[in-house]
Amino acid sequence: MRRFFMLMCLVCLGLAGRVHASEVTSPNGEMKLTFTLRDSKPYYSVSFRGKPVIKPSRLGYELHNAESLLEGFTQTGEKTSTFDETWTPVWGENKTIRNHYKELLVGLIQEKTGRVMNLRFRVYDEGVGLRYEFPQEGSKLNYFVVKEECTEFALTGDHIAWWIPGDYDTQEYEYSRSRLSEIRPLFKKKVTDNASQTSFSETGVQTSLQLKTDDGLYINLHEAALVNYPAMHLNLDDKNMVFRSWLTPDAQGIKGYLQTPCQSPWRTIMITDDARKVLSSHLILNLNEPCKIKDTSWIHPTKYVGVWWEMISGKGDWAYTSQFPSVKLGITDYAKAKPSGRHSANNENVRRYIDFAAQHGFGGVLVEGWNIGWEDWFGNSKEYVFDFQTPYPDFDIKALNEYAHSKGVKLIMHHETSSSIMNYEKHMDRAYQLMKDYGYDAVKSGYVGNLIPRGEHHYSQIAINHYQHAIERAADYKIMVNAHEAVRPTGLCRTYPNLIGNESARGTEYQAFGGITPGHTAILPFTRLQGGPMDYTPGIFEMQCSNGSRANSTIGGQLALYVTMYSPLQMAADFPENYEKHLDAFQFIKDVALDWDKSIYLEAEPMEYITAARKAKGSSSWFVGSVTGLKPHNSTLRLDFLDKGKTYVATVYADAPDADYKTNPQAYTITKGLVTAKSVLKLHSVAGGGYAISIVEAKDTKGLKPLK
Ligand code: NOJ
Ligand code: CA
Numbered sequence: 001m002r003r004f005f006m007l008m009c010l011v012c013l014g015l016a017g018r019v020h021a022s023e024v025t026s027p028n029g030e031m032k033l034t035f036t037l038r039d040s041k042p043y044y045s046v047s048f049r050g051k052p053v054i055k056p057s058r059l060g061y062e063l064h065n066a067e068s069l070l071e072g073f074t075q076t077g078e079k080t081s082t083f084d085e086t087w088t089p090v091w092g093e094n095k096t097i098r099n100h101y102k103e104l105l106v107g108l109i110q111e112k113t114g115r116v117m118n119l120r121f122r123v124y125d126e127g128v129g130l131r132y133e134f135p136q137e138g139s140k141l142n143y144f145v146v147k148e149e150c151t152e153f154a155l156t157g158d159h160i161a162w163w164i165p166g167d168y169d170t171q172e173y174e175y176s177r178s179r180l181s182e183i184r185p186l187f188k189k190k191v192t193d194n195a196s197q198t199s200f201s202e203t204g205v206q207t208s209l210q211l212k213t214d215d216g217l218y219i220n221l222h223e224a225a226l227v228n229y230p231a232m233h234l235n236l237d238d239k240n241m242v243f244r245s246w247l248t249p250d251a252q253g254i255k256g257y258l259q260t261p262c263q264s265p266w267r268t269i270m271i272t273d274d275a276r277k278v279l280s281s282h283l284i285l286n287l288n289e290p291c292k293i294k295d296t297s298w299i300h301p302t303k304y305v306g307v308w309w310e311m312i313s314g315k316g317d318w319a320y321t322s323q324f325p326s327v328k329l330g331i332t333d334y335a336k337a338k339p340s341g342r343h344s345a346n347n348e349n350v351r352r353y354i355d356f357a358a359q360h361g362f363g364g365v366l367v368e369g370w371n372i373g374w375e376d377w378f379g380n381s382k383e384y385v386f387d388f389q390t391p392y393p394d395f396d397i398k399a400l401n402e403y404a405h406s407k408g409v410k411l412i413m414h415h416e417t418s419s420s421i422m423n424y425e426k427h428m429d430r431a432y433q434l435m436k437d438y439g440y441d442a443v444k445s446g447y448v449g450n451l452i453p454r455g456e457h458h459y460s461q462i463a464i465n466h467y468q469h470a471i472e473r474a475a476d477y478k479i480m481v482n483a484h485e486a487v488r489p490t491g492l493c494r495t496y497p498n499l500i501g502n503e504s505a506r507g508t509e510y511q512a513f514g515g516i517t518p519g520h521t522a523i524l525p526f527t528r529l530q531g532g533p534m535d536y537t538p539g540i541f542e543m544q545c546s547n548g549s550r551a552n553s554t555i556g557g558q559l560a561l562y563v564t565m566y567s568p569l570q571m572a573a574d575f576p577e578n579y580e581k582h583l584d585a586f587q588f589i590k591d592v593a594l595d596w597d598k599s600i601y602l603e604a605e606p607m608e609y610i611t612a613a614r615k616a617k618g619s620s621s622w623f624v625g626s627v628t629g630l631k632p633h634n635s636t637l638r639l640d641f642l643d644k645g646k647t648y649v650a651t652v653y654a655d656a657p658d659a660d661y662k663t664n665p666q667a668y669t670i671t672k673g674l675v676t677a678k679s680v681l682k683l684h685s686v687a688g689g690g691y692a693i694s695i696v697e698a699k700d701t702k703g704l705k706p707l708k
Contacts, residue, residue, distance in 0.1 A: 022078045024104035026123045031271065033123050033130075035078075035106050041071045042108060042119065045154075046128055048271045053219060057152035057242070059119060059132070064145040064254065069110065069117050076107035076116075083122075089285070090296045090497035091568040093599040095617065099286040100124065114140035120263075122287065126277055127270035129224060129287045136260040146247065146256035151267050153221055153234070153243040155180070160212040162523050162606050166204025166233040168248045168457035169196040169450070171488050172506045174516065175523045177607055180211075181238055195378065196419065196450045198457060203236035204246060206488070208530040210278070210523070210606050218278050218606075220270035222530050224287035226490040227468060229265055230256055231459035250462060251455030265490060276601035279525050279610065284491035284532075292495050298478045299497050301568035301594035302442065304412055305357050306366030307344045308537070309573050313512040314547030316344030318369030318377070320392045327376045329387050334372055339394065345369040346394040350411075351403060356576040358407035360590050365404060366412040366444055366571070370395045378418050378449040385418040388431035401438040413443040419485070420452040421466040428470065432477040441478065442500070442569075444535070445470065447485035459487050471496045482535050482569055489532030501535035501569040504528065508537040508573055511551035518552055518661060518688030519607040519629030521561055526606045533567035539589055542578040543665045552688050554665045555585050556655040560690030562592040563625025564610045570594055584670055588653050588692050592623050600641055609633040609685075613641055620646070624693040628685045635683045639695070642677040647698045650675040650707050654683055654691040661688030673707030674698060681707060 022035045032047045036056065046054040060070035084100045101122040108117050116139035122129040130151075134141055158181045164173035165187060176190050187202040208222035221243065223232050230248040237244065245267070247255035266287040270278060293299075310316035321337040345367050353365045373386040391397045404411050413435050417424040424431075424445075435443065447458060456462050467486045474481045475498045482501035493499045505528040510516045521536070528534055538561035543551040562570055572579065572589050579586040593616035603611040603626070611626035622642065626635055642648060649672065656667035675681070675695060683691050698704075 020075055022104055022106060024080055024102050024121060024123050026125045027082070027100050027102060028125045030125060031123050031128065033104065033121050033128050035104065035119065035121065037073060037075055039071070040073050042073055044121065044130065046269060046271065048217065052156055053217060053271050054269060055154040055156060057154040058150055059152070060117070060150045062147040062150060064147050066144060067113055069115065070150060072110045072112050073108040073117070074111050076109050078107065079105045087290065089494065090291060090299055091301050091500070091595050093566050093596050093614070095597040097282045097285060116141065124283055124286070126272050126281045127220070127268060127283045129266040129268050129283065131266045132264040134258065134260045134262050139260060141260050143259050145254055146258060148255055149232070149245045149247050149264065151245040153269065155211070155241045155243070157213060158241060159214070159219070161205070162210040162527065163205040165191045165199050166201060166206050166235065166246065168198040168200065168459055170194040170458065170485070171206060171504050171528070172510070174506060174520060175527065175607065180236060180241055183236060184238055195448050196458065200233070200246065201235050203238050205234050205236070207232060207234060208527045209234060210526045212606070216273055218272050218275050220278055220526065220530065222268045222284060222490070224266040224268055224284045224491045225289065226265045226464060226487065226492070228461065228465055230461045230464060231487050232265070232267070248457050248459040250457070250460040251453065256461050275604040275606065279601040279604055279612070280599065284530050285494045288491040288494040290495065291497060293475050293498060296497055298441065299480060299500070301500070302363045303570050303572065303594060304364030304366055305353055305362050305572050305576070306368070306412070307350060307353055308366055308368050309575060310344040311369060312509045313545035313549070317342040318345070318374040319343065320372070320394065321375060324375045326380070327373055329373060329384055334393055343369065343392065343394060345392065347396050347400065350395070350400050352576065354400070354404045354407060354409050357409045360586070362409065362572065364410050364412045364442065366414060368414040368416070370397070370414065377416065381450060381452065381454060382418070383420050383423055383452050385420055385423065386416065388415050388427050389434055397438055401440070405439055410442070411440055413440040415443055416446040416448065419447045419449045419458070421447070421463060422452055425466065425469065428473055432474060432479055435479060436477055442480040442482065443474065444482045444484065445486070447483070458485065463487065471499050474498055484535070488528060491531055493532045499532070501533055501567060503535050505534060507535065508540060511540060511553070512545045512547060512549045514549055515552045517630070521565060521627050522610050522629045523607040525564060525566070525610055529566065533569065534565060535567065535569055535571065536561060536565045537571040537573040538562065538565065539572040539574050541574045541582050541585070541666070552661050554655050554659045554661050554686060554689035555582065555668045556653060556659065556685065556692070557627055557661070557688060557690035559585065559588045559653050559692035560625035560627045562589060563614055563623050563692060564612050564627050566599070568594050582666070585653055585668055588694060591694050592692070593617065593619070593621065602637065603635060611635055611637070620697045622695040624695070625690065626683070626685060627690040628687060630687050632687050633685045635685070637681040637683060639675050639679040639681065640677050642675070642695065644677045646676065647701060648675050648695045649673070649698045649701070649704060650693055650695045652681070652683070652691060652693045652707065655686045655689040657684070659686045659689055661686065671707065672704065674701055674704050675707050679707060
């Protein structure tokens with residue numbers, strides 16, 4: 001009787017509004033999001049196929065000089081809806097993308113203050129997006145200053161995580177695979193050196209974060225549509241296995257100046273039992289706004305070579321002279337300088353790259369070190385470090401562009417900002433105009449070193465707004481942008497498809513800075529590439545660098561990256577003379593497409609292997625790539641994605657049986673033969689290796705045998 005009475009009391013309390021639950025399920029019914037107000041505090045939870053994946057997790061904000069937005073809420077209403085639309089990206093992995101979700105919008109008011117904080121949840125078959133919305137109308141919230149966003153992700157166990165250290169200034173780390181509970185003991189060892197870095201907690205990690213549960217679920221946490229807001233990190237409470245959002249502060253420790261009406265970026269949780277679905281998901285793109293650029297006819301995927309690896313690998317320099325102890329732009333007289341003889345961006349060398357690009361069908365030639373200032377470009381927290389206008393005496397900007405254009409090639413501009421974003425903004429219009437004057441339509445920008453304004457971070461709100469400004473301003477000039485060291489992407493390339501690339505992770509340059517551990521390129525598509533393409537700059541054929549470093553890869557593994565690392569911008573990073581030694585293997589880089597009608601992930605396990613097949617846009621040709629991590633991998637490749645009834649010629653570029661990423665990286669085999677949709681190929685990749693296949697509809701089958 002007493003127990004019955006207690007139960008009745010609890011039911012009454014529930015009815016009185018202390019716990020109110022709203023639910024929304026994905027279109028296929030497998031993913032369920034539940035929102036509750038418990039004791040006037042907002043919580044959400046997520047289950048997949050009936051199993052909890054995210055336990056009840058808090059939502060809300062702590063504010064500066066104002067009461068927090070964490071409790072005291074009443075639900076004012078809720079609205080559910082369904083959305084199903086198919087859109088066409090300007091470039092991408094697939095010709096069309098379906099955006100299909102069910103939405104729950106929850107209205108909340110903090111009774112005491114009259115401030116409104118609405119929550120929007122979108123539930124897809126493969127994950128969830130949630131964001132905060134702050135309307136101005138009907139709310140007492142106008143300007144507010146964020147102390148911390150308090151979004152929790154309460155996990156159900158000590159999952160496996162593939163993580164890099166949380167850092168306000170760099171993402172250029174190698175990934176670690178460990179249990180969540182092992183992050184703290186490993187953390188310090190994993191913070192390897194970078195030109196600018198600021199970690200904040202021994203359990204702080206970056207997104208996109210890939211997790212795997214012991215019962216085989218893959219969970220991925222990231223954000224979408226990061227606009228006018230600091231980038232989010234995650235900090236783990238490793239006693240309870242709860243991640244909390246941890247925003248990047250500005251120079252004063254503030255985590256966002258907001259003005260209503262406004263909204264947070266989407267917080268995303270992908271959940272699937274199939275690792276391949278993490279790679280094929282378009283969750284992040286779908287949560288971004290449609291394209292805002294009206295005329296996109298000038299945006300085009302590009303394959304390029306560049307005066308770049310010479311400097312990175314120690315063969316040449318960006319600087320013209322070694323005479324100046326420092327440089328003052330406008331005062332330092334380069335006409336009087338004695339050239340060091342190591343300046344790679346000189347007329348003759350640039351012409352050599354243009355000739356090579358033209359001969360092999362590349363659209364672009366990146367030239368770094370073309371402009372004055374590199375003698376003294378970083379390390380001194382210098383504001384006025386480049387003017388982005390004045391070429392070195394041995395770089396004839398007019399003649400070189402004319403020469404390139406005469407051969408059907410475009411030079412790609414380089415703007416290293418040295419992280420002086422103030423200085424870049426001061427010069428941006430003139431810099432973009434100079435590009436237009438000479439016929440450049442793409443720029444690689446860079447943000448090496450500590451940010452200026454001093455004390456700001458690479459991922460604080462002011463920097464996010466700078467990167468955004470650069471993209472939008474570039475679009476005004478019909479310029480495509482590939483930003484290095486900028487914030488990791490969050491799908492904004494859907495809205496601004498002139499953002500054709502970002503680095504924002506440890507790229508191939510680290511092969512020349514001591515080497516990259518195999519497995520890196522088998523985790524990046526799960527993590528960094530979730531938000532958009534990476535300018536990974538693959539294609540190293542000569543692993544030994546002039547500076548003594550060695551690239552940890554095989555030629556087979558390098559070729560695979562043109563397929564596995566999706567990007568509309570792909571570099572062939574090595575020197576022309578190194579490709580000339582292996583023209584048969586180089587043929588794959590020449591042939592591989594950049595833009596696709598269809599992409600299929602055939603095999604995947606984070607950091608171990610990824611095998612992808614893509615159908616070139618507007619063509620019947622397919623390209624396959626497979627990369628491996630620290631273990632060799634055997635693929636049984638069913639070509640059932642090919643058109644039935646057609647015969648194709650497949651060219652397989654594989655690791656030779658005796659290939660070894662350390663001792664025999666240039667050992668590859670090239671096999672040509674006929675394949676159909678019924679073919680099954682057995683392929684072997686060595687550790688740190690891989691294979692690439694081009695599959696072209698057969699016109700002439702003479703002399704060719706079926707491939708086995
Ligand atoms: C770092 C970039 O990642 C690299 O590609 C570039 O060459 C240097 N900065 C110089 O701008
Ligand atoms: Ca970099």
